[in-house]
Amino acid sequence: MRNGWNLESARTRYLCLLLLILAALASGMLSAQYQKKPPDFGGTYSFPTPTHPEPRAGWVRTLDVAMLVAGLGLGAWIILKRRSRDGTVLLSLGTIAYFGFYRKGCICPIGAIQNVTLSLVDSRYMISLGVIAFFFLPLVATLLFGRVFCGGVCPLGAVQDLVLLRPLKVPEKIDRVLGWVPYVYLGLAVWFAGWGLHLTLGTWQIQMGRRFLICEWDPFIGLFRVSGPFHMLAIGAAFILGGMFVGRPYCRWLCPYGGLLAILSRVSWKKVEITPGKETDCGLCAEACPFGAIKHLRAEQASCLACARCYMSCPQELERRGIPTGESALIQVQRP
Amino acid sequence: MSENSTRRQFIEGSCRVLGFVTIGGAAGLLTQRASANAVYQVDPFKCTSCDLCRTSCVLSLSAVKAVNDFEKCGYCMLCPAYMDVMSKPDERGIPTGKVCPQDALKRRVVGKVDTDDPNNNYYEYVVDEARCDGCGKCVKACMAPAGNASLRLEIRYSRCVECNECAIQIVCPDRAIVRVAAPGMAPAGPVR
Numbered sequence: 001m002r003n004g005w006n007l008e009s010a011r012t013r014y015l016c017l018l019l020l021i022l023a024a025l026a027s028g029m030l031s032a033q034y035q036k037k038p039p040d041f042g043g044t045y046s047f048p049t050p051t052h053p054e055p056r057a058g059w060v061r062t063l064d065v066a067m068l069v070a071g072l073g074l075g076a077w078i079i080l081k082r083r084s085r086d087g088t089v090l091l092s093l094g095t096i097a098y099f100g101f102y103r104k105g106c107i108c109p110i111g112a113i114q115n116v117t118l119s120l121v122d123s124r125y126m127i128s129l130g131v132i133a134f135f136f137l138p139l140v141a142t143l144l145f146g147r148v149f150c151g152g153v154c155p156l157g158a159v160q161d162l163v164l165l166r167p168l169k170v171p172e173k174i175d176r177v178l179g180w181v182p183y184v185y186l187g188l189a190v191w192f193a194g195w196g197l198h199l200t201l202g203t204w205q206i207q208m209g210r211r212f213l214i215c216e217w218d219p220f221i222g223l224f225r226v227s228g229p230f231h232m233l234a235i236g237a238a239f240i241l242g243g244m245f246v247g248r249p250y251c252r253w254l255c256p257y258g259g260l261l262a263i264l265s266r267v268s269w270k271k272v273e274i275t276p277g278k279e280t281d282c283g284l285c286a287e288a289c290p291f292g293a294i295k296h297l298r299a300e301q302a303s304c305l306a307c308a309r310c311y312m313s314c315p316q317e318l319e320r321r322g323i324p325t326g327e328s329a330l331i332q333v334q335r336p
Numbered sequence: 337m338s339e340n341s342t343r344r345q346f347i348e349g350s351c352r353v354l355g356f357v358t359i360g361g362a363a364g365l366l367t368q369r370a371s372a373n374a375v376y377q378v379d380p381f382k383c384t385s386c387d388l389c390r391t392s393c394v395l396s397l398s399a400v401k402a403v404n405d406f407e408k409c410g411y412c413m414l415c416p417a418y419m420d421v422m423s424k425p426d427e428r429g430i431p432t433g434k435v436c437p438q439d440a441l442k443r444r445v446v447g448k449v450d451t452d453d454p455n456n457n458y459y460e461y462v463v464d465e466a467r468c469d470g471c472g473k474c475v476k477a478c479m480a481p482a483g484n485a486s487l488r489l490e491i492r493y494s495r496c497v498e499c500n501e502c503a504i505q506i507v508c509p510d511r512a513i514v515r516v517a518a519p520g521m522a523p524a525g526p527v528r
Binding site: 120221 | 348351352359365370372374375394407447458462497500
């Protein structure tokens with residue numbers, strides 16, 4: 001015979017039901033104890049509405065994109081059309097002020113590589129329209145006008161450009177080898193942003209979730225925010241000190257977005273041309289270029305950072321603008 | 337113009353067109369997934385008020401603030417989030433210490449006021465956002481059973497600078513910083 005604890009027996013079912021009802025009652029009483037209703041205050045008190053601030057208004061969000069478009073347009077005009085170094089410096093100062101100190105270095109196209117990767121890999125990730133615009137607009141601008149984004153719109157480039165005091169020539173071989181680093185960094189950044197690192201080598205394990213390496217190791221964000229973790233500030237200081245004597249080390253040998261732009265700039269519609277058709281073959285422009293981007297008296301689009309320094313060193317360009325160069329300088333450089 | 341240079345121009349032009357098409361396509365694909373108003377927010381069900389919101393935000397005064405939900409608040413005289421209940425009591429038996437290190441939780445008496453016994457009065461608690469640094473001490477103290485859990489930490493959209501990657505999110509041990517479509521508290525999708 002089976003005993004009385006049989007679920008099918010009527011008595012056990014009745015018992016179970018009773019227990020359930022008791023449990024429900026007990027939990028109801030307990031929760032009632034904690035969910036105190038707001039009291040009746042008497043008098044004329046009314047609830048203040050909990051303040052939920054709106055996110056940055058639509059137009060403020062659009063302002064970032066508008067500033068980027070304006071910067072790119074202005075940059076293209078100043079660098080390619082006006083051929084003005086002073087204008088480029090002014091644009092750099094403006095970009096440091098707005099994208100650097102006011103927006104505190106975010107949103108930036110360099111970091112947007114990671115947001116875009118994550119959004120492509122994980123469709124649940126909510127990317128914002130602003131980030132998309134920031135990633136793609138400089139790419140479009142580069143296809144049209146070359147690396148004008150690097151020239152005066154990117155705050156990281158602008159900082160390095162303004163601290164450059166006495167550029168030393170870097171041997172071409174070293175420059176070429178280091179020039180591959182951005183692509184390694186780009187690959188790493190994309191991999192970490194999309195998948196993270198999960199490695200097992202025998203007993204040795206690495207488990208790292210998705211990370212935004214570019215943001216964690218950004219050299220100048222600490223400067224723009226006037227605070228930051230030690231490693232960021234140290235790297236920033238090193239790049240600024242190094243950047244006084246070597247032209248834009250981050251842009252040339254580390255920036256992953258610069259790597260992308262370098263590829264696109266090879267087929268850009270308009271290019272930086274120093275004085276096509278009437279050059280004196282003096283090579284002063286190549287001397288003036290801090291990035292070693294002028295090879296065989298032609299600006300190499302992939303490594304030209306559109307800083308407009310070469311124009312200012314060109315006797316032909318200065319003559320065209322009516323800036324007195326000193327007769328002797330022209331005579332010296334002109335071939336007999 | 338030499339034949340070589342025309343061919344070069346043709347190749348460059350084709351590459352350029354290819355570039356535009358690729359960029360346009362990728363941008364179009366992403367735009368479909370995008371939200372115009374995606375923001376960072378604290379998931380209150382995951383948050384444990386660990387103090388990292390105070391130290392990790394890129395702003396010198398964190399964009400994370402304590403927010404009081406008045407519908408849930410008990411308006412208690414002896415608020416465990418306002419006064420440090422373990423501190424030395426004064427002659428009337430009311431603790432003298434405060435929980436908030438910044439003195440950012442302010443209160444005022446509301447409703448009908450009993451001047452003889454302050455214990456009979458109701459107090460409205462408001463966070464002074466110019467002082468609050470998002471440390472979450474009050475949020476912790478307001479948890480059940482002592483309080484009603486009416487206080488919670490919230491990223492204030494008006495202050496958040498929307499970094500490419502939220503600096504608090506990187507360090508948050510509870511993975512409580514989520515991307516949501518603002519305004520709203522419901523987490524719309526996990527980030528990682």
